[in-house]
Amino acid sequence: MDAYLKLEKQFKRLASYQHLAAICGWDQAAMMPDGGNEARANAMSDLAVLCHETLTAPEVGEWIRSAEAQIEALSDEQKVSLREIKRHWAHATVLPSDLVEAKSQAGSKCEHQWRAQRKENDWEGFAPNLKKVVELARIEADKRAQNTGLSPYNAMLDLYEPGMTTEKLDALFNDLKSWLPELTQQIIEKQKSHAIQQPQGPFSTELQASLGRKFMEILDFDFNHGRLDVSVHPFCGGVPEDVRITTRYDEEDFTSAIMGVIHETGHARYEQGLPKALAGLPSAEARSMGIHESQSLFFEMQIARSPEFVAHVASMAAEEFGRQDDSAFSLDNMNALYKRVQPGYIRVDADEVTYPAHIILRYEIERGLIEGTIEVDDIPALWNQKMQAYLGLSTEGNFTNGCMQDIHWTDGSFGYFPSYTLGAMYAAQFMHAMRKDVDVDACIRNLDMKPISAWLEENIWSKGSTLSTEELVIQATGEPLNPEYFKQHLISRYLND
Amino acid sequence: MDAYLKLEKQFKRLASYQHLAAICGWDQAAMMPDGGNEARANAMSDLAVLCHETLTAPEVGEWIRSAEAQIEALSDEQKVSLREIKRHWAHATVLPSDLVEAKSQAGSKCEHQWRAQRKENDWEGFAPNLKKVVELARIEADKRAQNTGLSPYNAMLDLYEPGMTTEKLDALFNDLKSWLPELTQQIIEKQKSHAIQQPQGPFSTELQASLGRKFMEILDFDFNHGRLDVSVHPFCGGVPEDVRITTRYDEEDFTSAIMGVIHETGHARYEQGLPKALAGLPSAEARSMGIHESQSLFFEMQIARSPEFVAHVASMAAEEFGRQDDSAFSLDNMNALYKRVQPGYIRVDADEVTYPAHIILRYEIERGLIEGTIEVDDIPALWNQKMQAYLGLSTEGNFTNGCMQDIHWTDGSFGYFPSYTLGAMYAAQFMHAMRKDVDVDACIRNLDMKPISAWLEENIWSKGSTLSTEELVIQATGEPLNPEYFKQHLISRYLND
Known part of the structure; x- marks a missing residue:
């Protein structure tokens, strides 16, 4: 039991380090000016070494063996956590x-x-x-x-x-x-x-972002525990308590950024x-x-590209961009476009x-x-x-x-x-x-x-x-x-x- | 010499950890949604413990003693670095x-x-x-x-x-x-x-930020190595390679945000x-x-509040906000305002x-x-x-x-x-x-x-x-x-x- 609790403490400390890596990784892609790259790469590399050392420290293997030897002392939940702890540890320690x-x-x-x-x-x-x-x-x-x-x-x-x-x-x-x-x-x-x-187009980045946030709200993204920003390659990063998703905008085409935002919202x-x-x-x-x-x-293909949802995309986009009279925003056309x-x-x-x-x-x-x-x-x-x-x-x-x-x-x-x-x-x-x-x-x-x-x-x-x-x-x-x-x-x- | 090089390595690793703390600290003040606070506080606290352990590890004291015992092997620059390393270490280790x-x-x-x-x-x-x-x-x-x-x-x-x-x-x-x-x-x-x-006012936040950035450019802030953002309490954070300054905006009064930005630009x-x-x-x-x-x-009081600089503030602000005919933006009034x-x-x-x-x-x-x-x-x-x-x-x-x-x-x-x-x-x-x-x-x-x-x-x-x-x-x-x-x-x- 003691060994298991030590494992929990070690892995929560590792999660703290990975939290910092996730936020600084997001920052690197979404916020950091180019000139910060070299120092950041060094800092991230030192952090990666630290994470690896934390995961592969010799005592971790010993604690796993001890915890497994007394497995009947653990609750079902703890047994599951031990199994996953061992999986991460094994993946990390197998390579010289x-x-x-x-x-x-x-x-x-x-x-x-x-x-x-x-x-x-x-x-x-x-x-x-x-x-x-x-x-x-x-x-x-x-x-x-x-x-x-x-x-x-x-x-x-x-x-x-x-x-x-x-x-x-x-x-x-x-x-x-x-x-x-x-x-x-x-x-x-x-x-x-x-x-x-x-x-x-053009469809301004600001309006596209505003429209994207409206869909995130519709899809119950919790903005108290996350953000939407911009990066060259869209991703979902951060930590469960603070999820950072990104997208990229093309002022000539709003249709892909919207689906990109919805895709990352699913993650x-x-x-x-x-x-x-x-x-x-x-x-x-x-x-x-x-x-x-x-x-x-599920969010992008099963929900958002369904004809029922595309109807909302068509009308909300027409409203956001002031194109209520534009036939390109008709339901038929938007459906055809999203199903091409x-x-x-x-x-x-x-x-x-x-x-x-x-x-x-x-x-x-x-x-x-x-x-x-x-x-x-x-x-x-x-x-x-x-x-x-x-x-x-x-x-x-x-x-x-x-x-x-x-x-x-x-x-x-x-x-x-x-x-x-x-x-x-x-x-x-x-x-x-x-x-x-x-x-x-x-x-x-x-x-x-x-x-x-x-x-x-x-x-x-x-x-x-x-x-x-x-x-x-x-x-x-x-x-x-x-x-x-x-x-x-x-x-x-x-x-x- | 060996001991001194070990100290350099240890302190550069510490600087990497502090880099991550600085960026995540900036994020906490300028970007993070409220709901991320508890997990972030835990992560930052684990990082603070790590930094303290890195600075006060028993071998650091030994390396300092060894390096001092062979001080003549060091260059002048290394002697200075050793002095400052010892100062940081002594401040950190003196308290039980x-x-x-x-x-x-x-x-x-x-x-x-x-x-x-x-x-x-x-x-x-x-x-x-x-x-x-x-x-x-x-x-x-x-x-x-x-x-x-x-x-x-x-x-x-x-x-x-x-x-x-x-x-x-x-x-x-x-x-x-x-x-x-x-x-x-x-x-x-x-x-x-x-x-x-x-x-x-009102003076929109966007225009105030745009004006602030113009002054940062005038003052040779290197935007390839830094950013300007918003936080409740303005500060200068980040790392030398990527300096993050913040300000706050009051839509009724642009005059204090401008000087705030210039102040942080000095830092x-x-x-x-x-x-x-x-x-x-x-x-x-x-x-x-x-x-x-x-x-x-120096940047705020010696340069920016000088009558010569206030003349630029008056004219650039009048232009930014479209107030060229507003007597409140006259040089005399702006000078009196900034000297009150x-x-x-x-x-x-x-x-x-x-x-x-x-x-x-x-x-x-x-x-x-x-x-x-x-x-x-x-x-x-x-x-x-x-x-x-x-x-x-x-x-x-x-x-x-x-x-x-x-x-x-x-x-x-x-x-x-x-x-x-x-x-x-x-x-x-x-x-x-x-x-x-x-x-x-x-x-x-x-x-x-x-x-x-x-x-x-x-x-x-x-x-x-x-x-x-x-x-x-x-x-x-x-x-x-x-x-x-x-x-x-x-x-x-x-x-x-």
Whole structure:
């Protein structure tokens, strides 16, 4: 018991340090002038070392062993916290410090040079850096595999989506691959006849931000425990007690910033709804990257892009920008605009129908990279071949908008990409389950989000990491992840509308 | 040499932690929603403990002893850094941890309750808390005295103004007391005939902020290494590489926010000009609170309230607010407004002529409190008596705007108050010296601040803490602090204008 309480104290201290890292990280992206960067990078690096030392201190391992030896003295809640404490500790201690150091250096170099190389379509310059990153990631995956008994790629997946495996992913993604290409073609065919008007700017940043805040209020974002600001790359940061979301504004197009704000609001409400009684403990954290993404996609795709919600977007935007007489703000046009399906090169710009193709492609390649069946030199050809097969687009010679478009691999985050599409599937399944208890369409029509929030809070947010992802999904929906709900969602929204 | 390098490494790590504390402290005051306060307070408290542990770790004392034993191996610059490292370490280690803990608790309680008690004029409620703070401050002062060989109050002064003593302060303040009351009366008499028009608002916060930024640019604030934001209590925070200043806006009165921004810009330029080669070491820090205040007062009182600068304020404000035809924005009226001398109850609202009386009163009382010649119960009567004597105002029964107006004593910061008036005197002396080399009036007329900045940078900012305060003043001006320059400044600005 004593050992367990020492662990709680140590992890709450770690949470304090991570709180400071989160706020200063937000500041770096949203507030800091450029000239502050070098000093900030030093300070953040010293803090990262401190966090690592706090997590991996020799006594932590001893306390875990002692606490496990007296596990019957712990309450159920404490047992769960101990399990999650051990998971964080194991992930942090499994790698020898020289590998951590090598990974950090190779990743920093690769990411830093990638920023310029991507703009210059410079695969030749990028490939050697990526090879080094992949070489170290393979060693990392092997170490993690030895420690967990998982396969190397599964051990990497476990960092972002605990419990997820290639076996499950293959089943899920093969299911998608069996119907999504044809469905996509049908939707594109159907939409050919739609004429879409893009609302013409300028739309001032101030009015866009004001409109965004109105939607955050409608979606019950707690402004006493969070803020909205601006950054180049939108994100959800801060801490559950003080969630910082950001967006970026394009004065020619308000439609993407609004959905961006709503997307981050989904992440934020998850954070704001995490279990307060466990605050500071790993068991209070978000369950996985996939579940996190499911909440942002639930808010953006399931709620905000529904015709019922788009009606509010159309009328509130028309009012905010004084465009009540502009036909581009009509419900029909706004609906068509928010439902447009169009294969494209860029993952982050993709609609929800074509998005999974981008993910499956990356999953197949990164898994091969870790398993040693694909080499870095194979990537451009494979990318082109899969883009042709899945989306009908050639990326031959186009590295900028092909295999060099994402930051994830540059620092070795292999295993992260599947979370995006898992999130989309979880979100559809949650919506299907929620509809059994909540008249979702009426809630949206009346802008009464309380029943929707209450369902998410009870079934997802308040669980933190106390359940496994699979337990969470089964308890919330009655079954494990099932891609059928995502399929039905797409058919219903894009074909049967 | 080895020991010295270990000290440098340890103190740079400490500087990283303090960097995060500074940014998160700024965030708390300028950005954080209220609901984030409890989690932030916990995080900041854990960080404060970490900083204290880093500064007082047993090996630090050993490294200092080793480095001193081989002092001849160090360069002159390293010797200076070692001296300042030792000063910080000695201040931090002299108090036993139970006293630090008791001080922190008594100070937090006194300050927290004071916020409500001040509003309610509740001296009876406040006095017992303050007695506890004073009791602990006396023990602290005795400990510091034993450790330094200074008298107890001098040992407290040394925390804020190293090298300053009651002997020097008595000489300086007795000088002021010998001529300032009569001068004040003469000025008030002279100003009786001035009719002053207060510009009538509203003046939008946005325009005030825009005007403030224009003055910051004129005063060469480096926006690549800093920001201006809003907080309830204006301050200068952040780190030298990224200085965060704040102000508050009153939509009925733009005149005080402008001078507030210029005041904080003075603090900020000092921070931005500290020696970069020593960054992260105590020798790179600002020399003292008095020198820090001298820079803010140099910018506000010596430069910005000069008739030459007020001419720019008048015309730029008239333009910003579209009041070119408003007689309240005339040069004569703006000058009269910025030179108005009026005894008042509140220190922070005082003009530069009556300000020293507020400080001398506090100095005399706090010194007596520490030396044991004054008790907490004596404060209200002494306050009233001295306010009557120095400024002709009665504070009998008025605690809110009398002895309960300041935060400083509530957490035991005895020895801080003199810095304000030392700063005013240093600023006048620096200006006198600068005028030998720089045509200050012409610079201000032409808004060419480079020669002024260059003088301050060379003589003050770039010195950091490498010189003692007295050495700094003598090298910059040719003599130790001499109140004559402050006297001449007041006579020239307020009587001979």
